[in-house]
Amino acid sequence: MERCKKTMKTYTSALIQRARDMRTNMTEPEKRMWYDCLKHLPFRFRRQRPFGPYIVDFYCPGLKLVVEIDGDIHTTADGIAYDAERTAFLEGLGLRVIRFSNREVMENLEGVFDRLQQEIILTSAPN
Template sequence: MLRNNMTKEEKHLWYDYLRTYPVRFSRQKVLGKYIADFYSAEAKMIIELDGSQHYTTEGKAEDKERTDFLEKYGLKIIRISNMDVNRNFEGVCVYIDKMVRQSLSQLS
C-alpha cells in the first residue's frame, strides 16, 4: 500500500542523497503487487530500507518472496537497515554508489 509519508530514514536518504544522484531514482514505485522504496530503471535496481518488522520470521519470509519475484525481472535488490541510515549515512551513500556503478557496468 502506498504511504503518504516517508519514514524519517527514507526522507533522509531521498532528500540528502538520492534526489540529486546522477542516476535517476523514483520513490514508492509499484512493481507488480509490490512497492519499492526507491527504484532506478536505468540501474535496474531497488533500494529497500528495512525497519525492525523486516527482521521477524514473518518479515524475512515476506522479503524473500518479494526479492525472488523482483529478481525474476532482472532487478537487483539492495537492502539497507534504518539503523545504518541513522548511524552511518556516509557509508550507506558510498555503498549505494558502488552498487549502482557495478549494476550499470554489468548492463553495458
C-alpha cells in the same frame, strides 16, 4: 487492474493510491535516504514504485536497481520470509535489490551512500 508497460506485471489502482500516500508520508529513514542520498547520485530514482503486488521504497529505472529501507519488522521470521519472496519476485523481473536497515540510514548515511555508489558502478558497468 492496470498494466505497467515496463514490467508487464499487473497491479491495482488501490496500490497506486497507496504508493502515493506512502510518498506523502515517508518515514524518517526514507526522507533521509531520498533528500540526503539518492538526490545526490547521477541517476534518477523514483519513490514508492509499484511492481506486481509490491511497492518498493526506491527504484532507479536506468539501473534496474531497487533500494529498500528495512525497519524492525523485517528482522522477524515472517518479515524475513516475506522479504525473500518479494526479492525473488523483483529479481525475476530482472531487477537488482539492495537493502539497508533504518539504523544504517540514520547512523551511517555516508556508508550507505558509499555502498550505493559501488552498486551503481557494478550495475552500470558493461558486462
